[in-house]
Amino acid sequence: MAVVKSVKIDGECIHIFKSAIYIFESSSGITLVLDMIVSEVAVKKYRNVDTLIMEIELEDGRIINSIMYLKIFSGGLPQLHLFCELDGIQEYEDFDRVNENDSWFPNIEEDITIEEIRKVEMPNEDVSLKLKLPIDQVEWLKNQKKTGLNEMFKEFIYDYWKKSPSK
Known part of the structure; x- marks a missing residue:
């Protein structure tokens, strides 16, 4: 199982509270997915962006550089859902895999609250x-x-x- 150590978006470090990186397999292809719980400030910053230049450092020292597409889901904790298509998965053998027919998806919202997130970065309105x-x-x-x-x-x-x- 691969574990994310740090993330840079467009060269800027971003604070992640929880994350999951995995391979999503569907009839249309294989996708690398990174789901991250971040602050509301980060969601607001990237809300209107479609693609991001990502540098993902894993705990085992590997670094993944990729242009990834962004989706932001409303409701629940603030999170970024990033994904990109993969040609092959040889270098991702130790990543969790999720199939489009599976009922299981990583639950990164467990054991964290909005109050804990706001202690680190409180948004101003x-x-x-x-x-x-x-x-x-x-x-x-x-x-x-x-x-x-x-x-x-x-x-x-x-x-x-x-x-x-x-x-």
């Missing part, structure tokens, strides 16, 4: 608020820098959230 405030508070807010306001609201919300019984 833009948010717009409509508030009704006294004019002096509005004037004060308008005079603040965006980064300062972001930090202030982040701290305020975390403090309030920790005290909230409905958390």
Whole structure:
């Protein structure tokens, strides 16, 4: 069984939480598949990309360089599903094999939660608020820098959230 040690996408190291690399056999051919649990930030970064230049280092020291196609599945944990066609499988003899008729597929979502992923890389989202405030508070807010306001609201919300019984 082959185990992934590290992955570079377009020359950039990516943090993987769990992965599975295997050979998928179907009537249309043989495919090398790499499924990875990654952060939501990584999914967002590659969401609109069709193909990626991959460098996959295995624990036994082998390195696989390939252009792979990308699919992103919605629902569940954030993951990248990468695949490429293979001409031969001689160098992949120790990889797990999955046939299109099998009911078994590697389950990489087991034993990991979104909270654990977010501890490593928390995504940031833009948010717009409509508030009704006294004019002096509005004037004060308008005079603040965006980064300062972001930090202030982040701290305020975390403090309030920790005290909230409905958390």
